[in-house]
Amino acid sequence: MLRASRVLFSSNLVSKSFNSASVLQRSSPADTVIPAELFGSAKKAILIGVPGAFTPGCSKTHVPGYLKHYDELKNKGVELIGCVSVNDAFVMDAWGKDLKVGDKVTMLADPQGKFVKDLELDFDASAALGGYRSKRFALVLENGKITKAFVEPNNTGLSVTLAENLLKEL
Ligand code: BEZ
Numbered sequence: 001m002l003r004a005s006r007v008l009f010s011s012n013l014v015s016k017s018f019n020s021a022s023v024l025q026r027s028s029p030a031d032t033v034i035p036a037e038l039f040g041s042a043k044k045a046i047l048i049g050v051p052g053a054f055t056p057g058c059s060k061t062h063v064p065g066y067l068k069h070y071d072e073l074k075n076k077g078v079e080l081i082g083c084v085s086v087n088d089a090f091v092m093d094a095w096g097k098d099l100k101v102g103d104k105v106t107m108l109a110d111p112q113g114k115f116v117k118d119l120e121l122d123f124d125a126s127a128a129l130g131g132y133r134s135k136r137f138a139l140v141l142e143n144g145k146i147t148k149a150f151v152e153p154n155n156t157g158l159s160v161t162l163a164e165n166l167l168k169e170l
Contacts, residue, residue, distance in 0.1 A: 009160075012120075013139065013149035019118050025089035025109040033108065035115065038082070040144030045080040046073065046166060047141065049121055049134035051156050053087045053095035062136065063099055065163035070104050073163065076170040082106045086113040086122070086133045110134070123155045136161050140170065 018036040025032055039045050048066065050058040066073070066081055073081065081104065085092060089109040096107035116122045116134040125133035138161040140148040148169055150160040159165070 010137075010149040010151045013146050016146050017144050018115075022115045022118060024084060024115055025092075025111065026107065027093040028089050029111070031089065035082075035084075035108070036144060038106070039080065039141045042080040042141070043143060044077040044170075045082065045141045046078055047082040047084060047139045048161060049116055049137040049139075050083060050085045051125055051133045051136060052129050053085050053091045054098070055129075057136075057156065057158055058085070059095070059099065061158050062162065063101070063105060067099070067101065067104055069163040069167055072167055073170070076167065078170065080106065082108050084108040084110050084115065084134060086110050086116060086131070121151065125155075138162075138166055140166065 018039060020036045022035050023032050024035050039047065048062065050062055052058060063083055083105050087109055088111045092107040092109040096105070101107060110116055113122055113132050121135045121137050122132045123135050125131065135155045136152040136157065138150045139146050150165065152159060152161055
């Protein structure tokens, strides 16, 4: 990790693509998607990772920021915004409806945490959330390749991964 005054930038993720064997879920366990294909089909995309559906930081600040700044992100060429969490697909689907994401943010479930573990973006959140969860992160991808990676220094904070920061970085 390279620490700069404004960002915590994860250099080991840059230039990587998602593992082609990784699978995520959308509205149900049967509704599967291959992230390498989903993000590979967008010229520019953002994937945020969050510690948990319905948690205050994720529900009140993190995801709503991407909805609030959706038009500006689109104007900067972002074609796809995804949100992944180590939760089951039914919870992610219900959370997306609660947040009224519509088709602005694609809610992605990683029920076993394999996707985030593969990216070394998991952490032990058992004290608060009962198990391993996703660190809070934001990745910028171009044609499926990670070009920028921001990871909250304390795993769950709300700073470098916010939409306001990504807007400056695009
Ligand atoms: C949150 O509010 O985002 C949060 C709460 C507990 C654990 C992790 C994250």
